[in-house]
Amino acid sequence: MDPLRQLVLNQHILVRLPSDNLKIVELKPNGVISLGKFGACHVNDIIGYPLGTTFEIWYEGDETEVVRGSTVVIGKVRVLENRAEAQVGSEGATPQPAELTQVESSKTNMELLDLGHKVQKLDHKEIERMKQDVTAGDSIISMMIQSHETFHKKTIHSQEKYLKRKKQKFAKFFTAEYLGSSGLLRYLIEKGDMQRIMDLSEESLGMALNLANIRSNGTYLCMDETGGLIVYAMLERMFGGHEAQHGGTIVVVHENEHPNLDLLKFSNYSEEFIGKHVKTVSLLQYFEPPTVEEVEASFTPLDDAQLREMKSNKKGAYYRRLKRYNSDLEVIRLASQITYDALIVASTLQLSTLVPRLAGKVHGSRPIVCYSQFRETLLELSHTLYDSLHFLAPTLLETRCRPYQTVRGKLHPLMTMRGGGGYLLWCHKVIPADNGAGKIDCDNAAAPACPAAQPDEAP
C-alpha cells in the first residue's frame, strides 16, 4: 500500500467532518478515531481504502466499547458512496435528497411565518435523548422533519438547506483525506491560526511556488516564518510525499537560535530524509560563518588506526566533537559555496534590508519571491530592488480566489468569504554589465533602455 494513494498505518491524514470542520489524525495501529458528537471508529477498519473515501459511522445498537475518558461509543464503518449523497438524477436536474421525497414542499414561502423554534415539536431534551440512543443521524433528522409543523410550507430549496444544516449537526460520517500542503493550510486557517501562517492563502502559496520555479533537483534558499508550511509545500513540489532518490535541497535560514519547522512532523517523510534534504542555518551562521581555518584549527579528525587506539571512554566526546566539526563545515558550504536556484522569503524582518543581502548567493536568472501579509512592506522592498542593478523587474502581485455557491441554477459567488491572503513580490537576480558601461546613468538618455530602473511600464 502506498501512503499517497491509500490510508496506511502510522500516517497523518486530514479528517473532514460533516460540519466541514477539519482535524488531523494519526493512523496508529489498533487506535481509535474519535470525532466527538460525530461518533468514533477503529483505525484498523479504514486502513487500505483509497485516500479521499467517505465513511459512515453506524451502530447496530449492541456496541458498548467507548473512547477512553469519554462516553463516545465506538461504532462500525461503511463506505459512503457519495459525500453529498447526490443520487444520479434522470435528466440531470439537481437530485432530490431521499428525505425530501416523502414530504410536501411549497412553491413560495408566502405562507411561512417565522415562529422560531416553536414549530419544532421535539424539545431540546428529547433530541438530546435521541442522540444518546446512538441511532444513526439520519433517523434523528427524519424525526425532526416529521415533528416540524411548517416544514411543508418551505420551498424545496429551503428544505434542502434545512436538511443540510441538520445533517452537519447529526450525521455521522467523515472523509479521510491525504494531508497535502493545501489541506494542511486549510486546516490551519480553519483552526484560526492565521497569525502563525502570516495570513497566507492557498492561491498565494501556489503562486509563490510556481513563480519561484520550485521542482525536483533544485537547491533553494528559504526563510519561513510559517512554522514550516512553505517548506512543507516546497517538499511536495520537489518530492511529492515520496522519499524519492533524486536530489534537491532546501536551505532554511532562521532568525532564532533554533529553526521552527514544526509542521513537518505531519509529513510522510522520515526524519532522516528531512535531514538530508532540509538544511537549517541561523542568520548569524549564514552571514558570518566560521572560516575553514578556524574550524580546522579547533579539531582534527583522527584516522582509523588512531581511533582504534582511543580509549572507549573518550570516544563519546570524540564523536560529539566530530559531529560539531562536520556541521561547521556544512555551514561554511551552505553559506559561501553554493549558488541558489531560488530565494523564497516569508519573514517579518525588514525586507528592504534582508532580501538584497540574502539574494547575494542567488544565481543569475533565478527567481526571487517574497511573501508578505501586507502590501506596504513589499512596496518598500520593490523600490529598494529597483534602485539596484542586480534585480530585474520587481513586480508586486496579488491573487485572490473567489468561491461560488456551486448548485445548478443557483450559481453565484458566495456571499461572504475569507479576506486577506497576502501579497507577493517577484523578480529575477541578474548580473549587471561591467564592460566600460558599469556606471549606467538611468536618468539620462539611456533611460528607455533601462528597464530595471524604470517605474513599471504597463505590461
Add this chain to the structure above:
Amino acid sequence: MSYFTEYKDLIAEGDLVLVWISRGNVKQLRIKSGEVFNTRYGSFAHDDIVGRPYGSQIGVRTKGSNRFGFIHVLQPTPELWTLSLPHRTQIVYTPDSSYIMQRLGCSPQSRVIEAGTGSGSFSHAFARTVGQLFSYEFHHMRYEQALAEFQEHGLIADGNVTITHRDVCQKGFLIKAGDTTSYEFLEGQDSVSVNADCIFLDLPAPWEAIPHLDAVIAKDRTARLCCFSPCIEQVDKTLEALELHGWEEIETVEIQGRQYESRRQMVRQLDDALERLRDVKRRKQHGTERRKRLGEQLGSVEELTDDVRPKTPKTSYNPFGKGSRVKEGDNGFEWKQVAKVESEIKSHTSYLTFASKILFKSRDENTVSQLLEQYKDFNPNVKAASKLDKRPQETSFEESQASNSV
C-alpha cells in the same frame, strides 16, 4: 536535455534563451555564433552572449548616438515563457495555472491529463513539476506546432511529456499504437496506461469529454479534475455532467490576479502651500503699492515722476518644483511610496470547476489483514504516552463544538 528542467550556469552555443528587453517585451532566442539580435536599443552579437552566466546584462553603445542600450539574457522558466510565447489560442496565465496546480496537488508523483494543449503555456508548467503529462490537442496544425515546440524545448526527450492529436470529446483519451502521438511504443506494446490522477480540461465543451474519463483515470486512488471555462453556461452544463458521472466534491471558483505598479507621490505639506501663496501675495503687494502710488499721482497736479518698474525677483520659494519638470523620485523632494493597480487588468479569465472521483472505493482485505496481523500486539495508547505526549491518540473534539444545540 530540457532548457526548462535543468538549471544551467553558463549560456552555451545552441541554447534556447529568453531575452528580456523590457516589461512586456520578452523574446525567445536560439544562440548561434555569428548571428546578431536586433532591438530598438541596439544590436547584440550572439558571440558576446555565449559563455556568460545566465542572468547577464549585455550592453552595447550604439554607434550613432553613443547611447548605452542593453538586454538581459535569462534561462527559460514556464512562468517567463508565459510572458513571451506566441499565442496560438487564449492562454492560461500564472495566477490561474499556479492555483490549479496547487489545488490538484501536483507533484513529481502526479500523472496529468491536459486537454487541449492550446498554446502550450500550462503544458510547460505541468512538465516542470509532474511525473507524467498527457496532453491532447484536436486541431491538427496546433498539434504539429506544439509537438515541434515541445521537442525543441527538450520536453519530449525528458520522457515525461506525451502529446497526442485527438478530439477527446469524440474519441476519449486512450492512446493506442498507430495514433498520431509523440508516445514511443515499445515492441509488442499496443496501448498506453494513462492512469491519471490530475485532469485539466480547457475545452469548449468539457461535458462531452467527462464521460470518457473513467477509462483513463487511476482506479485505486482519488482523481482530481479541473474544468476551465469562461462562460457560466458552460459551468452549468459541466456540473450536470459531473453529477451524472459520479464526480464528488464539486466546487466552482474564480481567480483574480492583480499586478501593482510601484510609484512615488510627492509629499506636499499644507504649510508649504500656504507659504507659497504668502510669497505670491508679498510680491503682488509690491505691484499693488506701485499702482496705488501711480493712481494718486494721476489725481494730483504734479507731473508724473519717472516711474521705474520695480524688479520683483522671481520667487526663490518653490517647494514643489512647479513649472520645472520633476522626475518621480527626484532627490530634491520628499516622496511617499505608493502602489497602484496596473491600468489594464484581466477582470475575468475563466471559471474553474473542481471535482474528484474515486473509481473503486474498496480495499484488499487480504493485504490489510496480513498487515494488521503484524501489529496485533501494538498498543497505541502506550506508544502515545512515551512519545512525549506529541498528540493524544484519542483526541476528543473541542468542547464547544461537541455540545450542540438544536
